[in-house]
Amino acid sequence: MRDILRSRLVKYFRSPIFYAALIVSAVCGVLNGYYCGYFKIDMTDLIYCPMDDIWALSAMWAAVVCTALCLGREFSDGTLRGKLIAGHSRTAVYAAEAAASALTTLCIFIVNITPTVIGMSYIVVRIPLSLAVKWVTVMLLSFELINLMTVSVCFIIGSRSFGLVTAFALLFVFYTIFCFTNGYYYNTAPKEGYDTVTIEEDNGEVHEEQMLFYNRYYVDGLAKKLINAEHMLNPLSAFEDAVCAEYIPDKTGMDESTLLSEKRSAADMNSAIPRVLIWSAAAAALGIGVFKRKDLK
Amino acid sequence: MEYVLRTRGLTKKYRRFEALKGLTMNVPKGAVYGFVGKNGAGKTTLIRLVCGLQLPTSGEIELYGADNKDKSIAAARRRIGAVVETPSVYLDMTAEDNLKQQCMILGLPSFDCVYELLKLVRLDNTGKKKARNFSLGMRQRLGIAVALCGDPDLLLLDEPTNGLDPQGIIDMRELILKLNRERNITVLISSHILDELSRLATHYGFIDDGRIVREMSAEEFQSARxxxxxxxxxxxxxxxxxxxxxxxxxxxxxxxxxxxxxxxxxxxxxxxxxxxxxxxxxxxxxxxxxxxxxxxxxxxxxxx
CATH class of the missing domain: 3.30.70.100 (Alpha-Beta Plaits)
Known part of the structure; x- marks a missing residue:
């Protein structure tokens, strides 16, 4: 396996696709850092990691494209055959490819997260170190999970273009499902209640009124269970938990909904790493299992 | 007689289609084994099974004494080189880099063999030219050079002259003969160009409908025809x-x-x-x- 890994790393580090992915990821990281800095003005009491997930996701897309195109080339050029003919086992070939792409994904992640963290430095200094480390770990593992899923998809599909399209489609489906359900999942507000609204009269008088509101994201019963199950089963959920992570340094005066939200966020962050690891193990097992039985041309 | 490759009752099924139906063959050491059969007779399937690209449905493959069900088959496969249908080369790399990649895959301690192999297949003057810009003949020769990395004892060539011009076919023939005679490499070669094959082969295996219908040496063929x-x-x-x-x-x-x-x-x-x-x-x-x-x-x- 070491021999294949070495050859794959040489190939990756000479590939223009890898460097293009690095540049895209770095640009996304800078934009992420910049917009996080912008949000600083409003983030005085409630501190969370207010990334717009599109920038981090774009870096993830870049990693997926890099892995799918570089690994897909092994199939399109037929060079994967050479490794098997050379006597390497299929498990070793898979493991080497997964390890090599994991390393390149790490590089892509680093150039993305570094400017992001610099841009978020005002947040980083106010949250506990353990939370910061956990946050970065969950982000990294999520990148690696999506990369591993791409590797498995490529090994299962065995075609450069179809592998790329399928990996993209999978990521898109997971993200779309997440977008439809996240409003319900992250909502901690009650079903209905009263909001204090400040009203300014025509004569200039200002007074406050209690107004009834209905929470359209409130779910309970079976719907709630399904939303929770989807969250546990969606491989992107750990990534989104990190993106939406919350921390309140001073809890005095916080309403119940906000406190609940932070509590849920902490619980999600705690379960995120095991969830990603289980997903990774499942993706690898599926990839190896299918590849071991696959007839190569 | 010492055999480098033997198969016994080899079958391969693709869903309902049975490509090999109990194929039994013997490739003697040092031979140029011409594999003759119609399209779809099972020639490429057999080569894929021997290379480990596909798994047999049943039957046995014995490569240098190692059975395909034993772990030792991996070590035996290290003694083979193969070009299956299309050459396995990185099209975005030069001939030299392709060979270096193969050396790394095989875990060879140095790249010493690279220049010698490039010279052998007459690609030593291709410089920085990428394999995607090579002619078909050059790619075939590069594929053979890649297959020759690590000094294999058995070379499996699946239709190596496909698409080559007359000069390319002659070059390929000379290269195969040179490898067989000078390096004592056993060659299993399948080809549609039977006239060409008859100039090379020391042994023949005639395959039809997934079975070997006859195996014979060139001498036996001379007297039988x-x-x-x-x-x-x-x-x-x-x-x-x-x-x-x-x-x-x-x-x-x-x-x-x-x-x-x-x-x-x-x-x-x-x-x-x-x-x-x-x-x-x-x-x-x-x-x-x-x-x-x-x-x-x-x-x-x-x-x-």
Whole structure:
């Protein structure tokens, strides 16, 4: 396996696709850092990691494209055959490819997260170190999970273009499902209640009124269970938990909904790493299992 | 006789289609084993199974004494090099870099063999040219050079002359003979160009419908193939009618020639042809071709 890994790393580090992915990821990281800095003005009491997930996701897309195109080339050029003919086992070939792409994904992640963290430095200094480390770990593992899923998809599909399209489609489906359900999942507000609204009269008088509101994201019963199950089963959920992570340094005066939200966020962050690891193990097992039985041309 | 590759009752099923139906073959050490069969007979499938690209449904493959069900098969596979259908080369890399990649994959301690191999396949002057800009012949030669990394003892070549021009075919033949004679590499080669194969092979395996129908050495082939006389005539249609009437086996070769697999009475034949307005222009002794032998063996006129 070491021999294949070495050859794959040489190939990756000479590939223009890898460097293009690095540049895209770095640009996304800078934009992420910049917009996080912008949000600083409003983030005085409630501190969370207010990334717009599109920038981090774009870096993830870049990693997926890099892995799918570089690994897909092994199939399109037929060079994967050479490794098997050379006597390497299929498990070793898979493991080497997964390890090599994991390393390149790490590089892509680093150039993305570094400017992001610099841009978020005002947040980083106010949250506990353990939370910061956990946050970065969950982000990294999520990148690696999506990369591993791409590797498995490529090994299962065995075609450069179809592998790329399928990996993209999978990521898109997971993200779309997440977008439809996240409003319900992250909502901690009650079903209905009263909001204090400040009203300014025509004569200039200002007074406050209690107004009834209905929470359209409130779910309970079976719907709630399904939303929770989807969250546990969606491989992107750990990534989104990190993106939406919350921390309140001073809890005095916080309403119940906000406190609940932070509590849920902490619980999600705690379960995120095991969830990603289980997903990774499942993706690898599926990839190896299918590849071991696959007839190569 | 020592064999480098043996198969016993090898079968391979793709869902409902059975590509190999209990194939048994033996490749002797040091041989150039010509693998002859129609399209879809199972030649490429067998090579894929030997290389480990596909798994047999049943049966055994013995490579250098290692059974395909044993772990030792991995070590045995390190002794083979192969070009299966298309050469396995990185199209975005130079010939030299492709060979270096293969050296790394094989875990070779140095790249010393690279220049020697490039010279052997006459690609030593390609410089920075990427493999995607190579001609088909150059890619085939690069594929063979990649297969030769690590000094294999057995080379499996699946249709290595496909798409090559006449000069490319001659180059390929010379390269294979050189590898066999100078490096003592056993070569298993499948080819559609049977005339070309007959110039190379020391042994033949004739495959039809997923089974080996006959295995023989080149010497055995020499004695087994039918002797014929080649007649050049003015009208092959008249010749065909006449030979049919006389019950003599023949094969029309071109517009004015035919191979006759018997020793007919030339005077009688000449008279019969004259009655049909056909003249005999020449008569020469001729050996049956590999193609003709193959057709007589498997029957029909499918693509060989």
């Amino acid at each position: 039918r002797k014929s006389i080649r007649l050049t005539v003015t009208d092959t249609a008249a010749l065909a009618r006449t030979l049919d009437k006389m019950g003599i086996g023949y094969e029309i070769i071109g517009e004015s020639a035919a191979d006759v697999y018997a020793c007919p009475n030339i005077t009688e034949l000449s008279g019969a042809l004259a009655e049909n307005g056909c003249e005999i222009l020449s008569v020469t002794e001729h050996d049956e071709s590999l193609e003709s032998f193959f057709i007589s063996l498997v029957g029909g006129n499918g693509n060989a």
